[in-house]
Amino acid sequence: MIQVENLSKSFTLHNQGGTVIPVMEGAAFDVARGECVGLIGASGAGKSTLMRMLYGNYLAASGHIRIGGVDVATAQPREILALRRETLGYVSQFLRVVPRVSTLDVVAEPLLRTGHDRATAEARARELLARLNIPERLWGLSPTTFSGGEQQRVNIARGFSYDYPALLLDEPTASLDVTNREVVLSLIEEAKARGAAIVGIFHDEAARDRVCDRVIDAAAFTPKADT
C-alpha cells in the first residue's frame, strides 16, 4: 500500500548563506495492507521529516513515495489533496481546527467530505467521542478551548472516523491516561484488522511493541557526514 523508494531530502537554509543540509539518503521500505510499521531512531535521525514527506508536506529531492497509486514525491497539489481526502489519514500530535466548528463536526468531517450522509457521519463521530471519553456536554463546542489531552483525543477521533486505507500516526498515545491509551491502541488494532497500512512514531515502547509488526530505524537513512 505504501512504497518508499530511494528517497532523499536536504534542506537549504536560505537565510544562512544557502547552506544545504542533507538529512535523508536512499530511504526505502514498503508497508503492506494490515501492517503497522514503527519509525525509530535517535532524536534528529529524520523520523518527523520522513512522516512529513509521506504526507506531502515536504518535497523530496529524489525518489518515490507511492501510496494507493499516487506518487506523493511528484504529485500535483490537487492529487495530494484528493489522496488526503480518500486514502491517507494523518493523526498529528496537535489538533489544528477552524474556530467555531463543533467537536462533533470536526470528527464527522472526514466522512462528510467522502460522501457519507450526515446521519452516518454523526453516528460514527458520536461513537468515537464516547469511546475516547470526551464528555457529551463538550460535543457541541469547538475543541479550541479543550485541554491538551482532550484535543489529542478529538484529533484521534477525527483520524479514525473515516476508514483511510493508509494512516500516519505521530505519537498517538503521548500524554494520554491509561484508559484512553488503551482505547487508542484498540483503534489501531481495529484499523489493521480492516486492512489499513500504518506508519507511526511511538516513543511509548510498550505501545510500539504491541501494535507494530516491525520497526524501521530512520538512522539507516541519515546521510553519513563527510570526514
Ligand SMILES: Nc1ncnc2c1ncn2[C@@H]1O[C@H](COP(=O)(O)OP(=O)(O)OP(=O)(O)O)[C@@H](O)[C@H]1O
Ligand atoms: N525545516 C527544516 N529546516 C532545516 N533543517 C531541518 C528542518 N526540519 C528538520 N531539519 C533537520 O533534519 C534532521 C532530522 O530532523 P527530524 O525532526 O526529522 O528528526 P526526528 O528523528 O523526528 O527527531 P525527534 O525525535 O527529535 O523529533 C535534523 O538534523 C533537523 O535539524
